[in-house]
Amino acid sequence: MARNKEFDVTERLGKAKDLFWEKGYNATSMQDLVTAMELNPGSIYGTFGGKHQLFIESLKMYSKEKLVEYEDAAAKYDSPLGSVKAIIRKAITRSFTENKACMSVKCSFEMASADEETHAFLKQQTAELMSFLENLLRLGQASGEINPDKDAKAMAAFIVSSFAGFWQMQVLFNDKDMSFAISNLLIDSIT
Amino acid sequence: MARNKEFDVTERLGKAKDLFWEKGYNATSMQDLVTAMELNPGSIYGTFGGKHQLFIESLKMYSKEKLVEYEDAAAKYDSPLGSVKAIIRKAITRSFTENKACMSVKCSFEMASADEETHAFLKQQTAELMSFLENLLRLGQASGEINPDKDAKAMAAFIVSSFAGFWQMQVLFNDKDMSFAISNLLIDSIT
């Protein structure tokens, strides 16, 4: 028995996510969020709590979307190696189609060391992507597509850790040839 | 014909560097700098110009120190492969001995996309480390220690880009076994 919200919570959270993603946590002001979300401060605080909670929700939204993207890319291939390659190519492709570096990677460096909530979430989420890859790598080793002499867990960690480099190289050099050469070396290293 | 400064400019710049390195640009306030550098605002502005200029100088100081560290690590070995391995091990070791992620990597994500001066400097500095590695890799290929089928420039880029992942993994997992396994896979991939 009360008034209804006049906006779509998820849609406006998406606007906040885009802004935090682009500018980072500290460089994003509440005024920036008020403008981007097209909401008054009162509505933001009433719905999301405050800047920090809004940021955490934004990161969670981003992170879930990203994980789905990687899993979808993998699902298009029947062979485990094909799936692993698809995930690696997805990462490189994303770094050139999206005009900003991966929010998870950015946040790992801007926030994870200073904010425990961010740290815990990113750790869990990154571990999830690693597990997904580890499973694919084990399947590929069983089918003979992937080097069976290397530890699947280590290879999964190597792949995920390489993604941070993809984004950094894109930010600094914006050189497709360089980035694709790097991703090819990564793929080579597991086969 | 005037009064002399009562402090060592380089030493105080080092204090600023440590603070920017730890907290990043946006999370570091002028008050934080006044406290850490043990200087009044007037002295900071009179000597360094302002927050942004002070940050750029801090990053340059950090960057030069880091490059020297890598070159020194490489200089201890006679063989090119030994030098390349030493640089990779230096990166992994640094990620566990220093209590904060590489300032260049952090800045690539927090600042490089928003500040052209930072971007230009990091691009140049990263390219320099790559060139140094590329040269070692070519020598290693000539002496038969390093895989001659792979492009030295691409391998150099792959190595440097991997460093960002080293730091991210350290921040998120702080797991020595994982990090050393990753660095071993990187070394394997070039031999």
Next chain:
DNA sequence: ATAATTGTTGAATAATCATTCAACAATTAT
């Protein structure tokens, strides 16, 4: 229709931000 509840609005708040500057101190050339 009324009371109760929830949402919206945007001005107000108090803290913090980067930066400036006037007063004073030290050094040096003349």
Next chain:
DNA sequence: ATAATTGTTGAATGATTATTCAACAATTAT
């Protein structure tokens, strides 16, 4: 000794920060 120059000090500045709240609007149960 004086003038000129540079450095130090720390309070003052005005802008921006995140957050709150009182007034008003909409919805629903009774």
